[in-house]
Amino acid sequence: MDKFDVCIAGAGVIGLAVAFQLSESTRFKTKKIVVTEPEANFGHHISSRNSEVVHAGIYYPTGSLKAKLCVRGKQLLYEHCRRYDVPFHMVGKFIVAQKVNAHRLATLQGQAAKNGVSDLVWINDNRLKTEEPAIKADYALFSPSTGILDSHSFMQSLLYTAENNGVMFAPYTQIKAVARSTAGFMLDTCITDGKSEQRYIFQAEHFINCAGLDAHHLAKNIDGLSPTHIPSVHMCKGDYFNYSGPSPFNHLVYPIPEQNTQGLGVHSTMDMMGNVRFGPDSEYVDQLSYFVDPRKAKAFAQDIADYFPEISSKKLQPAYAGIRPKLAAEGEPPADFIIQHNDVHGIPGLVQLFGIDSPGLTASLAIGEEIAMALP
Ligand SMILES: Cc1cc2nc3c(=O)[nH]c(=O)nc-3n(C[C@H](O)[C@H](O)[C@H](O)COP(=O)(O)OP(=O)(O)OC[C@H]3O[C@@H](n4cnc5c(N)ncnc54)[C@H](O)[C@@H]3O)c2cc1C
Incomplete structure (x- = not known):
């Protein structure tokens, strides 16, 4: 044997x-x-x-495995990509908020610092307009070490x-x-x-x-x-839609995560060619299926319009879906x-x-x- x-x-x-x-x-x-x-x-x-995003380690509770292993993993991952010629781009990400939610950006910045992520920068609306003219937000946090890779x-x-x-x-x-x-x-x-x-x-x-x-x-x-x-283990599906047309953004753009949800909010990310996609949403499912319902485009456009008012559902095409193996049931933290x-x-x-x-x-x-x- x-x-x-x-x-x-x-x-x-x-x-x-x-x-x-x-x-x-x-x-x-x-x-x-x-x-x-x-x-x-x-x-x-x-x-x-998945989104192929190299996360900085901002959101996770201090001392959790997610916080510790994300921060260490990010460092190892960038080193690995350089050493083995894996395509990556430390493109940076904006987390955007309107005035009413500005305090939640401050909370995120504090949480990130406790996790050892101290490079987040506050951006006011003037600077945001210069960097990302298509975005409508009063404040943003910029995470320079967030990136994308060819997974x-x-x-x-x-x-x-x-x-x-x-x-x-x-x-x-x-x-x-x-x-x-x-x-x-x-x-x-x-x-x-x-x-x-x-x-x-x-x-x-x-x-x-x-x-x-x-x-x-x-x-x-x-x-x-x-x-x-x-x-x-609970299956939580996340759908993605491709954005047709030239990229409206120069960086990744994330909304403030909704409280007590299982995702980071419908955000914009891009592949190594610069093509933009939006997603993932969060939907608990019983069956494993990767079908993306084109009718969801309207709901996606509504969410995205909070920070990108020019979005139209006609510009969103079903792309792909992923399934998260969640230990928390729907509604649980x-x-x-x-x-x-x-x-x-x-x-x-x-x-x-x-x-x-x-x-x-x-x-x-x-x-x-x-x-x-x-x-x-
Ligand atoms: C929608 C979505 C977005 C995400 N975005 C990001 C992101 O941007 N950044 C990030 O860092 N993470 C992200 N993630 C998380 C990341 O994708 C996962 O943590 C990671 O891919 C999990 O990898 P895995 O090897 O555990 O699972 P898998 O890739 O599923 O691998 C498990 C393997 O086990 C095999 N297997 C199953 N049963 C058996 C068996 N009996 N014997 C042998 N083999 C078996 C399967 O065939 C499979 O190939 C995202 C996840 C999802 C779903």
Whole structure:
């Protein structure tokens, strides 16, 4: 039977970043590591359906994993992009508000400073008019370290480097069940390309569950894991619309996040070619579907008009949707990432990640770094 030192379930950005960081660390450089993925290739799910924004670390409660790993992850991510020629642009972002909400900008600036993000700058309406003439707002905060990146190239660079370091990538391979053995874990997998199926069982000393939207389902099939350590996960869909026509903005533009909602508000972001898109909204769903209803364009235009009055729903075309794995149910306050080790669930060698929604892309290398340091 094949034996590995580490098995990572899931080749989204989190599984790939964990594989990359392990393969770069002195302690794991010579170890046998495998990344298994049911799809034909990496990054098919949450990791290719997001805003591709490198977040600064402004919004998250001080001391939370989101705050800590976003700030550290941002630094590691920009360094990685420079080192491996991953396209990125530290374009900067405006968070805009009308007079009535100015105090909430001040609160955000205070929160950011507590998280170690001290580069936010107040912008008055005159300067805003010069920088972003299409925006209607009384005040703004400018975050110079917020940026965008080509997330596909980023994931490709993680996998390519990890493979060069000896990591094995196993596409078409879904972990079905995880049994315990004296050597760690017995991984029962199904290898299928849709035409034929094959069962394959192997051993690993460490098992890292990075299965994104399926992490809690997979956890239910881990022998000996108490259900009390498996959180409920809720799917929260976010739709995007492309803006047709030349970009009206020079930076990313975000409204003040609505209180107690699960997203940052319908904002404008851009891809590496400068094409503008708006989104994501937040809608709790029961079924996994990536359909974007074109009729939503009107509601999007209404939200966007608060800060960009010239918007017309006719300029918005359905683009794509992503699904967030939320630990908070609808109406509940946002929850932190969960990264569970032996001290929580009592199973040596098992690491589980739940609720890795935004800013997971930004935080990915810091999550990988933390896991590489924590594994015995
Ligand atoms: C709408 C939206 C916008 C976002 N915007 C941003 C942003 O701008 N900036 C930012 O930093 N973050 C953002 N995020 C968050 C970020 O995209 C996620 O945190 C990140 O992509 C999660 O990656 P993942 O690897 O956990 O999940 P995934 O990419 O879904 O990867 C999980 C993988 O596990 C595989 N898998 C499932 N079951 C099994 C199994 N049994 N065995 C083996 N493999 C399995 C799946 O096939 C999948 O490939 C956004 C998220 C959403 C939804």
